[in-house]
Ligand SMILES: [Zn+2]
């Protein structure tokens with residue numbers, strides 16, 4: 304059992320650590336918290352901290368989608384190296400957030416190229432300057448606008464920009480033959496999403512972006528999303544995406560009704576659930592509520 308799930312399942316406290324023998328404790332502390340799940344013979348996901356990493360072990364090189372953080376990216380690189388002697392060819396960032404790009408630096412001198420939407424690069428640069436973290440960045444050296452495609456042996460890889468959503472630079476990354484799409488943070492499976500209005504996020508546009516994507520990809524496409532609630536999977540299907548799409552519709556509708564009723568922003572933010580979307584529970588409801596409130600007031604101006 305991985306350390307993370309061990310902590311989850313036993314609600315381990317410092318007190319209970321005292322009951323472990325020294326040897327067990329050493330093994331426990333040395334056991335990294337990551338998990339790898341193979342989806343096909345040569346594609347898998349790596350989860351530890353931050354956005355889900357998807358990787359393909361190609362015949363001529365490795366493709367990695369998203370990079371989490373510098374330390375967890377090192378774990379991912381080490382685990383992939385155990386599976387293949389091929390070089391790292393391409394690293395893709397689904398978008399600029401630190402839990403997807405801070406680990407880029409671990410691929411310095413390892414990955415041949417880094418690819419992202421042009422706004423992802425722009426947002427990464429702006430955030431690094433703002434947070435004074437420029438030295439810790441490794442930026443994409445390849446960007447695209449609406450679509451990017453390339454063949455990798457038998458696989459065809461395509462990136463699509465279907466519009467604004469979680470930011471204004473989110474890609475859908477499609478491994479066409481495997482029929483697997485990484486959605487980045489365009490989907491939060493049964494978990495309240497972060498809506499980054501400072502980087503161009505818009506809930507109304509997000510709904511359209513998900514409509515574009517789900518009508519473009521096949522009904523049986525397998526999706527990998529950036530984040531999921533505790534107990535929910537990051538490997539999802541079209542129905543899960545449509546459920547999240549409807550959650551976003553419900554967030555906007557609920558917000559509009561509350562504004563129309565004359566509720567104050569302060570009282571509105573006291574809500575603990577979204578009517579019509581009982582699957583979304585837990586922390587972080589303030590994020591969509593604040594974003595929807597501000598978005599609807601911006602539209603009135
Ligand atoms: Zn994320």
Ligand SMILES: [Zn+2]
Nearest residue numbers: 398400469488
């Ligand atoms: Zn994000």
